[in-house]
Amino acid sequence: VVDAAHINARMDAFEQSFPNAVRAYAAKAFLVPALAAAVAERGWWLDVVSAGEARLALEMGVPAEHLIVHGNYKTPDEVLLAVVRGAGRVVVDHPAEVTQLAEAARLHDREVDVLLRLNVDIDVETHPKVRTAGSDVHFGMVVSEAASAVRAATGPVHLRGVHLHLGSQLRDPDVYPAAMEAVAEFVEVHRAAFPDVVDLDVGGGMAVPYVRSDPVVPVGDYAAAIERGAYEAERMIGPVRILIEPGRAIVANAGVTVYRIGVRKPGPEGVPFLAVDGGISDNPRPALYGAEYEAVLARRADEPHDHPFRVVGRHCETGDTVVPHAWLPADADHGELLVVPATGAYGFSMASRYNLVSRPPVIFVESGRERVVVERDDSLPGLGA
């Protein structure tokens, strides 16, 4: 269940804090038609990683020139789509991609505007599985690879700037200026190959609170740090245009997942298990990253939630945890609705049909009204609905 007003408020906050940047929403966090339509209406750009995301965006009115096409492996069809539809920017992740783009562009008589994704090896504090900077990470190019991509970018491929994305849940805004300086050094070396105004895309990664003890980092703090980074970059390489790609920071706190408790059974050290009608299939983050959430009983929210529980899913995995350290009323039991807040990002978008459970619907609520924006999917693979 998604609070549409919250998404709007977050987009407002980014518009106020980053008035001069190109604001792109990272579709991977959560993309449904209603959200793509809002992105189009506000004139935001959209960061897409697959033909599926791109097609949904185009269908909902996001112009092709507002698409930033990402991916460490773009299929030939995806390269073609980006070139033929005229994506605003294609982010090159490895040097051979420049050749692929050039071939497609020549074949279809098009021009392509690209950013080079650099992997800058700076210290980034976040969960290792969502850190995308450093030599053990398979995204982007180190300086020597990026240099050969610069040399390859000729003919119909136009170098417009550089891209970096350091990772997700970056609670320290100061990592942005540090990384921006590193990529500016790269541009400085190859200055003649770049245009007068260089696109400097700093990616997403702005952090959100998942549990009450998590810090809240204001959007303005990121804006101030990125502005400092831009200032330093401009001293080195001349005018830059900043692009940002927040995902989680727009939608994470807008969504809650509503489960039904099906089973209560004794657990270790007196902490009972509660099994709910979902789990790793609607939110794999606890299993993937040990992500923490909180839980609340929907109809007893004002009662003391002071008894420890372990909320688990219904799938055939011991790692299928929903809320590893939940606090609920002591008598919480089967039949009750359990709500997990802060599930708006990387839940629905990572959902699967594991064990052929149905994929839950998505419901937007706004001004006291609800609308189903995605129907429950309980089709049978190979057999259909």
Ligand SMILES: Cc1ncc(COP(=O)(O)O)c(C=O)c1O
């Ligand atoms: C290139 C790029 N941009 C933006 C994002 C969005 O990150 P976040 O949701 O943390 O803002 C990601 C996330 O993986 C990404 O890979």
